[in-house]
Amino acid sequence: MQRLGLLGVGLATGIVVLAQLASSSSAIAVGICKCDSNKGFEASCLPICKQANEKTKFFRPAVYFGDDPKVSSDKTPLNGTSLKYLYMPKPTRMGMERFRQFLEQNRKAAEVEFNKMHKAYLRGHVGPEEFSQAEKQRDEALVNYQHGMRAYLNTPSPR
Secondary structure, X not given: OHHHHHHHHHHHHHHHHHHHHHHHHOOOEEEEEXXXXXXXXXXXXXXXXXXXXXXXXXXXXXXXXXXXXHHHOOOOOOOOOOOOOOEOOOOOHHHHHHHHHHHHHHHHHHHHHHHHHHHHHHHOOOOHHXXXXXXXXXXXXXXXXXXXXXXXXXXXXXX
16 A cells, blocks of 8 residues: 555656656757858857857858747748758757757648648649649758758767
8 A cells, every 4th residue: 555655656756847847848949040041040040050160161050959939930940951961069868859859840840731732732722833842842841851860860969
């Protein structure tokens, strides 16, 4: 009987800790600083872009772990720049997991958007040019997802 009581207390404590972790992890978002963009980039990306580009002779994008909504609320973060040489600035374990979730979420969103366009094309609501453009966007997002996952898998996780 005592064991069951201790087990219940342990489970309740674990649930509280998990809830606290979940609420604290939502405060910091993940985004992509497109340091190679022709349009420029956000001011909060400047230090990360300097770090990313100081050791290379070319501009490359970087992962943003922060709370600037301008960076983390990009509707199509996997489009617009190649993530082949993605820079990841000293992530934490939680940061790495959020980055993986960020990649998965945006890959799924690209697939959903493409599927909507494909159905509209089959019904005759959009033309072949619009469908072709949607297909290119989806393909670019998938390639960048793969580049991001490669960076995720090759970056040593802090212990």
